Amino acid sequence: MLDSQSAAFAERVWEVASQLGNNAPKIADDIMGEAFPLTCSQARAEGAMRMLRIGIISEVKRILRNRHDVLTQTDFADRCDAFAPLVSDLRSKSYFVESAEEYVVVPDLIAEPDLLDDARRFMRRKGLECLAEADRLDALYAAVTGEVAPIPATISTDKPDMGEF
DSSP: OOHHHHHHHHHHHHHHHHHHOSOHHHHHHHHHHHHOHHHHHHHHHHTOHHHHHHHHHHHHHHHHHTOOOTTTOOOHHHHOGGGHHHHHTOSOSEEEETTTTEEEEHHHHHHOHHHHHHHHHHHHHHHHHHHHHHHHHHHHHHHHHSSOOOOOOOOOOSOOOOOOO
């Protein structure tokens, strides 16, 4: 995709997101036929429509997570200077809020603590799911090799708040 086409696609994603919310599958379904008519037609003919859709959803998610719109970007200082050190430690500019079915930028999470609570619970649940899957892989490794899987050092924090579920 040329840069101008990529920019136009991103702009269209934001237009549709303003109507449908930041739900990547809904946005992709709404715009992919219009944005890529020949590609969609060819994908249908070749039985690759599902793969194309997955790729477009992935790109829509990337666009939703990485908005660099200075006009609408809220400065964290607008919320409270006390949050700046906490926000600077975050690895993302937005987080998935399950109840809203969309990614929400950190300033908006700060402004709406219920959304922040939902985002942190979702992230924690996903982390625990990853750890459980790692345990299953360790067991598989031990069964396959007859060895105990070496456990690498885990990420530690000076604030191990597990929170409530």
